Amino acid sequence: MTAQAAVDARWISWMPRWVRSADLARFEVASRSSAGEARRCARPVAEGWRALGQGLRRAQLSLRDMPIADIIAAIDAVAERWMDRSFEPRRRARAEVVIATGFSPEAVDRSFDVELRNYRADSLVRALRRELNRPDVLDRFQPDADLHGSTLATGPRVTLAILTGNVPGLPALSIVRSLLVKSAVIAKVASGEPTFAARFVQTLAEVEPRFGDAIAVTYWERDDEASLRSALAEADAVIAYGSDDACAAIRAHVAPHQRYVEHGHKVSVAVIARDYLLDLGPGEVARRVAVDVSTFNQHACIAPQAVLVEGDAISVRAFAAELATAMDDDARACPLGALEEAEAASLQLRRLAYTWRAASRPGCDLWCPAGLDWAVVLSTDLTGLTGSGNRVVHVVPVLDMDSVMDALRPVARHLQNVGLGANGPQFWAAAETLARLGACRVSEPGRMAEPSMMWRHDGMQCIAQLIRWCDVEMHRESERAGGRRGGA
Structure with a gap:
């Protein structure tokens, strides 16, 4: 009051x-x-x-x-x-x-x-x-x-x-x-x-x-x-x-x-290049991605809904299994919490759908605990992303970085934050392509959930957009003031 x-x-x-x-x-x-x-x-x-x-x-x-x-x-x-x-x-x-x-x-x-x-x-x-x-x-x-x-x-x-x-x-x-x-x-x-x-x-x-x-x-x-x-x-x-x-x-x-x-x-994703995965190791990359997914319980737009991994079906499936372990470790330290009955029922229905898909479609799989703390879904594409949060992350294999861009194009209008795991020239080439596709933030996996105040949120100058400017120009008083202040 x-x-x-x-x-x-x-x-x-x-x-x-x-x-x-x-x-x-x-x-x-x-x-x-x-x-x-x-x-x-x-x-x-x-x-x-x-x-x-x-x-x-x-x-x-x-x-x-x-x-x-x-x-x-x-x-x-x-x-x-x-x-x-x-x-x-x-x-x-x-x-x-x-x-x-x-x-x-x-x-x-x-x-x-x-x-x-x-x-x-x-x-x-x-x-x-x-x-x-x-x-x-x-x-x-x-x-x-x-x-x-x-x-x-x-x-x-x-x-x-x-x-x-x-x-x-x-x-x-x-x-x-x-x-x-x-x-x-x-x-x-x-x-x-x-x-x-x-x-x-x-x-x-x-x-x-x-x-x-x-x-x-x-x-x-x-x-x-x-x-x-x-x-x-x-x-x-x-x-x-x-x-x-x-x-x-x-x-x-x-x-x-x-x-x-x-x-x-908005939709955010992680992208993991083959060389980056070899450089850091699947376990470390999985740990970093798990933190990105779990912070804010994946309710924030900056949290990845999917991880696109460069590699063949066998290596990407192995990474998904590592991610499941990392998600479980993170949930033990920082549990999801208690879902409302309707939200829990919706999540259970999603799991049933993922279970059916894993049983009926080659290249699909599901890792999840008995409770609802997390789920890792191995998919062949980005179909089925709901943005509903609660630590459900899709892992999708891609042949190369060009395939990543093709996969993301349908969600480009809503693309926001990308955790880009890549090195050297490959990183910069991918970052530029992602920027032109629609991403407004690129960070390293493990830092997706830590945007700074300096980030141009959703690609905008959020403070400057509130501002109205008044310029004094073509006036001798402004020129005198600039000289006194060491300006113009």
């Missing part, structure tokens, strides 16, 4: 301290997990959205006046706290996320670690430098030698962030990106995991009260177009995560004047 109410673990919303109680409706959100209890939430009443937007725009003036160095330092201090696994708010958040998602505590902790370390100061500074050239361009006009003038970057007054719930900790990314461009935030949490955002914002507010006054976290149902339109009416920019259909529904309501950054459905 209010900023202080977020201390109550049942609250999934955060409202700045200046919000009037009369402008809020209070309601309960049923848990999607059979183990969870109903959550409490506050959301502006129909006529209260305008007041929320006006208040956030006033609060944004305080963010605008903060030096970007101070904003970075405050976010860094929050990240430092949350990186400590003994930090009590993190411990509480982990317990809530376990209930909401069914992830094991170990899987949630692994996910938190991967996400939160990106918000340390060095990472944030490098991300801003890569996209804006110099962070202080957000503070005041700075000389631009190519322009022979000066330039200033201005972020949105208010950003609407439609958050995802399939990756623990990921909701922080949209909030952090918004704060980095000095924007206030309306954050809409996901029904699948609605608890983390309010906990994280509470710590942001404790470290820097101006953050707490400039962020509202709330929830509405996917088909509640009235709330979506009301929130959009107060926003200058929108960041949206979701399926292609969900993103399309949001996009349909975005006005031409609003910046829109969308992260829809």
